[in-house]
Amino acid sequence: MQENRYDIVIIGAGLGGLISAALLSKEGYKVCVLEKNKQIGGCLQSFGFDGKLFESAVHYIGSLDKGQTLYSIFNYLGIIDTLALIRLDFDCFDEIRFGQQSYRMAQGHEHFIDTLSASFPKEHNAIRAYVGEMRHVCEHFPMYNLRIGSELKYKAFTDASEIIRINPMYYDAYRIAGDEYSKEGKKDSALLSYKKALTLEIATEGERENIAEKIKRINRSR
Numbered sequence: 001m002q003e004n005r006y007d008i009v010i011i012g013a014g015l016g017g018l019i020s021a022a023l024l025s026k027e028g029y030k031v032c033v034l035e036k037n038k039q040i041g042g043c044l045q046s047f048g049f050d051g052k053l054f055e056s057a058v059h060y061i062g063s064l065d066k067g068q069t070l071y072s073i074f075n076y077l078g079i080i081d082t083l084a085l086i087r088l089d090f091d092c093f094d095e096i097r098f099g100q101q102s103y104r105m106a107q108g109h110e111h112f113i114d115t116l117s118a119s120f121p122k123e124h125n126a127i128r129a130y131v132g133e134m135r136h137v138c139e140h141f142p143m144y145n146l147r148i149g150s151e152l153k154y155k156a157f158t159d160a161s162e163i164i165r166i167n168p169m170y171y172d173a174y175r176i177a178g179d180e181y182s183k184e185g186k187k188d189s190a191l192l193s194y195k196k197a198l199t200l201e202i203a204t205e206g207e208r209e210n211i212a213e214k215i216k217r218i219n220r221s222r
């Protein structure tokens with residue numbers, strides 16, 4: 001058997017596997033993609049039923065304007081011009097219906113805010129705040145900030161604390177770790193975890209007081 005036939009073996013020919021394989025091949029690696037199903041594509045597939053065509057999962061993709069994430073990746077892979085893309089309705093790419101009531105999701109930040117605010121006029125500020133927070137999160141999400149060549153590093157890399165600050169998962173992880181260490185009697189580790197949880201601004205005042213109390217309790221018991 002030939003040694004070192006492949007540098008990398010990727011299991012699964014979904015979008016993730018295929019794009020990773022294409023990127024690695026472009027970088028000169030010999031890549032093998034293994035797929036267990038008869039058809040490649042993973043969740044991005046279609047099937048026929050009763051004479052009609054359905055998508056299995058992916059029904060649309062976003063960030064395809066110049067400079068946006070998927071555009072940049074597909075452009076880098078050299079396939080952007082070969083894709084038969086059709087832009088979704090600018091005023092309504094998704095419509096949510098409850099009985100007779102219908103709510104439209106529009107494209108573009110301001111257009112999205114204006115369109116949804118027309119349905120919920122009193123919530124205009126909250127909708128704007130929500131969109132602002134979403135933008136903030138996306139700006140700090142490493143994979144949404146890819147750079148090419150010498151700049152090929154995450155914008156957010158230098159700002160890891162910011163990702164942690166806005167991600168409730170980290171707060172929960174530290175808080176739960178603190179509780180687990182406490183149960184196991186590992187006081188130093190528990191203190192460290194609780195203190196880290198306290199540094200995250202995501203915690204509410206009540207939660208912070210609760211953790212501060214736990215820290216005091218551990219300190220008293222030492």
Ligand SMILES: Cc1cc2nc3c(=O)[nH]c(=O)nc-3n(C[C@H](O)[C@H](O)[C@H](O)COP(=O)(O)OP(=O)(O)OC[C@H]3O[C@@H](n4cnc5c(N)ncnc54)[C@H](O)[C@@H]3O)c2cc1C
Nearest residue numbers: 012013014015016017034035036042043057058059060061
């Ligand atoms: C219901 C639904 C709707 C969605 N709608 C959208 C949408 O509209 N727009 C959008 O952008 N995203 C959408 N998504 C998300 C999108 O489908 C995923 O982000 C994307 O498909 C993930 O790609 P993947 O390669 O990581 O995984 P998958 O697409 O799940 O591919 C994994 C592949 O690995 C293969 N595999 C698994 N185990 C093995 C093994 N042991 N050996 C060999 N092969 C293996 C599988 O057969 C599969 O082909 C949707 C997801 C779901 C579930």
